[in-house]
Amino acid sequence: MTSTTIAELPWWDLAEVADHDAAIFGPTAWTLGYYWSVKAQNGTVMLAARTASAGDPNADSAAGDEVVTASAGELTGWIVMSGAGAEADVMTIATTEAARGKGIGRTLLQAGIDWAKDRGAEVVHLEVDERNAAALAMYAAFGFEEWGRRPDYYPGAAGILMRLRIGG
Secondary structure (H helix, E strand, O other): OOOEEEEEEEHHHHHHHHHHHHHHHHHOOOOOHHHHHHOOOOEEEEEEEEEOOOOOOOOOOOOOOOOEEEOOOOEEEEEEEEEEEOOEEEEEEOOEEEEEEOOOHHHHHHHHHHHHOOOOOOOOEEEOOOOHHHHHHHHHHHHEEEEEEEEEEEEOOOEEEEEEOOOO
């Protein structure tokens, strides 16, 4: 039996994530160099979801009081968050094609929101391609609300600006 582990993304897994990012996002994907530069920034966290075997002591751990660093198991998704003061941003979030529809994105988003709360954030921002119906539905289910648009932010589509108030 397998479960999902959410752990801080170690530097040695950045190339794997960048490869998946390129396959998912194509021309708007983050490069490996960009992942490296974001990883080096203060006030950011990168969390990865991986399959874990039952009985693994790190199985079902989340980014709460204890952040586990592990790269065992198959990569199923990741989230990159930044935070400063009362604001946090979902910089990117994705699930691999094989992992879609299994709640991995929801688990990652909740871990990111929890990280933001722990840092004292009162609002979480993100932007999403207006054509990404699955992501829009997930964000709405969490209570994110649209507050603006960036026309032609993505190739052939607007970026929808969303926010979630989490405290304050």
